[in-house]
Amino acid sequence: MSVQLSDLPKGAQAVVHTVEDAHPDDLIARRLRDLGFVVGETVRVVARAPLGGDPLLVQVGYTRFALRRNEAARVLVRQEATA
């Protein structure tokens, strides 16, 4: 069952399933894929900003990106079995 990356709580880890285009020719989705949000990659929500948790800080590989909620919503992830 995949969920949007934007819905994960702080500290959660998940595996990227796909990045969806929000509209045709979606440059933001394409950029997300360029930055390493590709199937099978592990991502982790490191922090969420004050006042509503938007934007969120996501670690992919050794890199951390700040994504606004709408940007992160394009990334569909599968959460690993919780311990």
Place this chain on the structure above:
Amino acid sequence: MTASSLRIALVGNPNCGKTALFNLLTGSRQKVANYAGVTVERKEGRLLTPSGRSFQLLDLPGAYSFDAASPDEAITRDICSGAYPGEAAPDLIVCVVDATNLRLHLRFVLEVLRMGRPVVLALNMMDAARRRGIDIDVAELQRRLGVPVIETVAIHRGGAKALVEHIETMDPSEAMPGSIVDDERDLHQQVRDLIAAAVRMPPMASRIDDAIDRWVLHPVFGLAILGVLMFFIFQAVFSWAEPLMNGIDAGVSALGAWVGGLLPAHSALHSLVQDGIFGGLGTVLVFLPQILILFLFILALEESGYLPRAAFLLDRLMFKAGLTGRAFIPLLSSFACAIPGIMATRSISDPRDRLTTILVAPLMTCSARLPVYTLLIAAFIPKHSVWGVFNLQGLVLFALYFAGILSALVVAYVMKHLRRDKSEHALLMELPAYRVPHVRDVAFGLWQRVKIFLRRVGGIILTLTVLLWFLSSFPAPPPGATGPAIDYSLAGRLGHALHHVFAPIGFNWQICIALIPGLAAREVAVSALGTVYAMSGTDDAVASHLGVLIAHQWSLATALSLLAWYVFAPQCMSTLAVIRRETNSWRNVAVAAGYLFGLAYLASLITYQIARLFA
């Protein structure tokens, strides 16, 4: 550009340490300009090798991908491929990667290799990679990529020795990427294969960064740390700059008086040199200490990796108003002075977000408004205490600051709804690993900002100041004239003519005249009012006498109206000059000046008419 020297381009992801490597390779032999028509920095330098050979080095803007998402990336792509008009394709591309971040950076390397041009890969930050236990099989990486791979440590003096030796002895044709160019598989899959074959990484153990970020990005402590940091910077900007500014002011006027002394007294030439040129020079140079100190902090924060974190914390707030988190530091800087504030918008990569920030930056209450505010508040606002704790004068000053911030947010919000391009612009911002700022890189950055300010902005300001001097000095008063000299000048006539326009907002003709030389800089209006009311002496003496005088002559409504005027009016040529310089467009200058004067008139009109009702 000599035909004999090889042209080398440095490319790489943002935060790969490319610029530090550029600084190390070229030292002070660098030139910063803009690419034609866009405000993307073109950094060129010269690499002199120990054996005396010379290479031309180009530091291309950082890029994540050639599928360009910003003007910077498009320029990097076009120059690498040789498609950029007026720039020959580089003979050699040095692709810089952060060895601790290969997962991301190798993907871009593969994009560069696919162009099929000669490439050398610089594995930068190898010291940090070793410390972190990342083990890279350089020979294997080199074999698989088909191009030379060389380790560098850009922050060490000898950290690029191997790279220089290699560049010196190599023939670019040896650096042609091999069969990897023909590999048509997905780039990410190729990167995974490369890493699996050549890199051994420790498990993604949390590092010091995690610990720092836990505090710095904490919803409560993070904001508190940001607040304390900003408070400290502001203290520094105002208290450290003050003696320097006074020193520059005194130094320039002493020099002007000395040079003026060599010329016949009371002649037009004497006045031009002393009041026009040296006076103009003074108004330019006096900003320098604040710019230096502010940029020292901004560059250090940028180098350390903190700046994007501040943007992260405040993005929500700024985004709601139609701005971006990255606009925070430029806008904050504008409280000292809009000039460094607007120059700092270079850290905003999105052109639309950057322009919005530039256009609202002049609404932040800069330090040059303070002399005007203090004069009027001291003269017209009684020192009542309010509810026992507040002082009415202080409250008015606070209200003026607040009006500036509020109007900036409203203007940005309105612009967001007016513009035709309503597409979603991404934040998508990398928060780099923390680093200790390196003295050499901060010093180079500072020096470049100072050069830009003095050369580009200074030229425009100086020209316009001399023009204003001319308007305020000619024609000279007829013999036997009794009024102040400025009254007879072109500026005086203009002021009288403007009086018709400004009468509805309560300005008398003296204010109108003072506003003309006051276009040079806001605080000039105080001394110009002194001139109109025929007073002489130091600025402080003029201000204290002037306060008493206008308190008798002006109505409270007029004073409040002038205060409202100064919240908005772009009475600062330097700001307009820097907008021109940073946006490369007179149209943007006209838009900024137009809307700011419009708002100023409207605010003054409302203030004056309401104040008269209650008077």
